[in-house]
Amino acid sequence: MEIKFDNKKTHVYMGDAWDLTKKLLSGKDVIIISDINVNKLYGYSFPDYPVITIGTGEAVKELDTVKTIIKHLIAIGADRSSFLLGIGGGVVCDITGFVASVFMRGIDFGFISTTLLSQVDASIGGKNGVNVNGIKNIIGCIKQPSFVICDSGLLNTLPDEEYISGLGELVKHALIKDKELFRVIEDNISPVLKRMPDLLEELISKSIVIKIAVVERDEMELGERKLLNFGHTLGHAIESTTGLSHGISIASGMMAAVEISYNEGLINKKDVERIRSLFTNLGLLPEIKIRWPAIRDKIFSDKKRRGNNISFILLEKIGHGIQKEYLLEDILKKLHKQFS
Numbered sequence: 011m012e013i014k015f016d017n018k019k020t021h022v023y024m025g026d027a028w029d030l031t032k033k034l035l036s037g038k039d040v041i042i043i044s045d046i047n048v049n050k051l052y053g054y055s056f057p058d059y060p061v062i063t064i065g066t067g068e069a070v071k072e073l074d075t076v077k078t079i080i081k082h083l084i085a086i087g088a089d090r091s092s093f094l095l096g097i098g099g100g101v102v103c104d105i106t107g108f109v110a111s112v113f114m115r116g117i118d119f120g121f122i123s124t125t126l127l128s129q130v131d132a133s134i135g136g137k138n139g140v141n142v143n144g145i146k147n148i149i150g151c152i153k154q155p156s157f158v159i160c161d162s163g164l165l166n167t168l169p170d171e172e173y174i175s176g177l178g179e180l181v182k183h184a185l186i187k188d189k190e191l192f193r194v195i196e197d198n199i200s201p202v203l204k205r206m207p208d209l210l211e212e213l214i215s216k217s218i219v220i221k222i223a224v225v226e227r228d229e230m231e232l233g234e235r236k237l238l239n240f241g242h243t244l245g246h247a248i249e250s251t252t253g254l255s256h257g258i259s260i261a262s263g264m265m266a267a268v269e270i271s272y273n274e275g276l277i278n279k280k281d282v283e284r285i286r287s288l289f290t291n292l293g294l295l296p297e298i299k300i301r302w303p304a305i306r307d308k309i310f311s312d313k314k315r316r317g318n319n320i321s322f323i324l325l326e327k328i329g330h331g332i333q334k335e336y337l338l339e340d341i342l343k344k345l346h347k348q349f350s
């Protein structure tokens with residue numbers, strides 16, 4: 011699949027990661043960035059280039075890691091012709107894209123995406139960045155990779171919790187843009203949870219197509235791309251205050267936004283219940299104990315806030331998200347009500 015932007019094209023490939031990398035990297039001066047888990051599982055298949063290995067988890071997505079990687083790049087002798095290949099999930103991709111965007115004012119990069127969440131979402135669209143003091147993605151930029159490789163075979167080793175987390179972003183794309191995709195997931199809960207290969211490929215590629223279409227029309231998130239933040243205002247706050255996975259956190263954020271949509275006279279009760287049962291059946295709605303003051307503070311630091319206003323995504327119906335501007339105070343009241 012090809013994504014066209016004003017100044018660049020990105021290619022998204024589905025298939026055997028190691029065959030594809032051989033073709034795509036030929037003649038390039040490559041440096042790999044991966045995490046310890048992925049390196050342990052797949053390092054023996056990595057193409058033969060220097061590897062910089064980072065730790066795992068959201069806590070690693072901080073400026074200290076960026077600094078460590080840049081010191082390694084200098085030590086290796088990387089220059090403007092170097093190519094950074096991130097092999098890993100959303101954390102590796104977000105950090106690799108950020109380092110590549112700032113190292114020597116920007117060098118080329120690409121991803122082999124190894125989690126469901128990064129294949130359906132994080133590696134596509136050019137958003138990269140890191141957290142500061144636990145505030146999600148508070149620094150970063152939009153810069154497109156040269157390519158993204160999504161090899162569903164790599165997902166066989168993914169722990170269940172991480173796989174389920176990826177389903178959160180997959181369902182998000184269905185909810186905001188594609189009622190038919192929602193129905194396919196709804197009708198195939200057991201095969202989805204069993205990671206049936208053909209179905210998984212179909213779901214990943216449909217999800218990528220949705221994301222590509224939105225990002226192509228609005229690379230800089232001036233309008234339509236904001237829909238992809240559905241569930242993320244509360245979701246990011248839950249993720250950084252509870253340590254729960256990204257997908258589970260944003261599923262709770264989406265469910266709260268669906269309830270608000272219902273209270274605002276948008277989505278109907280039947281759709282609300284379909285969404286709740288899909289999340290529940292996929293294991294995306296565990297009982298979460300939240301500390302409201304901490305959540306409130308995180309929402310206040312959310313980068314979607316503009317002064318006293320915040321852009322918030324609601325659903326008119328399954329497959330149709332809309333963006334609305336709210337006073338921050340109003341959205342905080344509405345969200346707080348969901349937890350009282």
Ligand SMILES: NC(=O)c1ccc[n+]([C@@H]2O[C@H](COP(=O)([O-])OP(=O)(O)OC[C@H]3O[C@@H](n4cnc5c(N)ncnc54)[C@H](O)[C@@H]3O)[C@@H](O)[C@H]2O)c1
Nearest residue numbers: 047066067099100101102124125127128132137164167168
């Ligand atoms: N840039 C974007 O547009 C965007 C969109 C959504 C999410 N994100 C970001 O993505 C991050 C979450 O990404 P994630 O869920 O992929 O988490 P992750 O990168 O932390 O990976 C989750 C875990 O799975 C392990 N892992 C990775 N691939 C594996 C494999 N094939 N087999 C076994 N284990 C494997 C990792 O080592 C890690 O422990 C968050 O920081 C989130 O903010 C970014």
